[in-house]
Amino acid sequence: MSKxxxxxxxxxxxxxxxxxxxxxxxxxxxxxTYDKKISLDEVLPCLVQVYLLMVxxxxxxxxxxxxxxxxxxSPADAALAVNEPGLQQLLFNxxxxxxxx
Numbered sequence: 098m099s100k101x102x103x104x105x106x107x108x109x110x111x112x113x114x115x116x117x118x119x120x121x122x123x124x125x126x127x128x129x130t131y132d133k134k135i136s137l138d139e140v141l142p143c144l145v146q147v148y149l150l151m152v153x154x155x156x157x158x159x160x161x162x163x164x165x166x167x168x169x170x171s172p173a174d175a176a177l178a179v180n181e182p183g184l185q186q187l188l189f190n191x192x193x194x195x196x197x198x
Contacts, residue, residue: 107148115167116159119152126191129183147187 101109108121125146132140170178176188 103146104148107146108150111150113160114165116156116162117150117152118154118156119150121151122149124148127187129181129187131181131183145184147184 102123103125104121104123108118111117111119111121126149128144128146130142130144133143135141172188172191176185179185179188
């Protein structure tokens with residue numbers, strides 16, 4: 098995926114991880130950082146850009162189906178379900194906005 102633009106990578110990841118397809122925003126909604134645990138004594142700081150996806154297709158079968166649980170919820174409910182404070186803030190800020198995708 099290294100030759101793809103960031104928004105194209107986000108679209109591909111949405112398919113692989115959640116089985117959803119649609120139109121993705123070219124500009125990120127925002128970003129957040131977190132520390133990814135690599136091993137018991139090693140963490141890797143990560144910067145994540147978040148893109149909006151206007152979902153037009155939902156598939157039952159997708160590459161990471163056995164590794165993921167998915168459910169539809171509001172941005173506020175999603176914010177309460179995640180552990181990363183930066184992602185929580187992005188989701189709370191999204192709220193009921195009607196964003197351009």
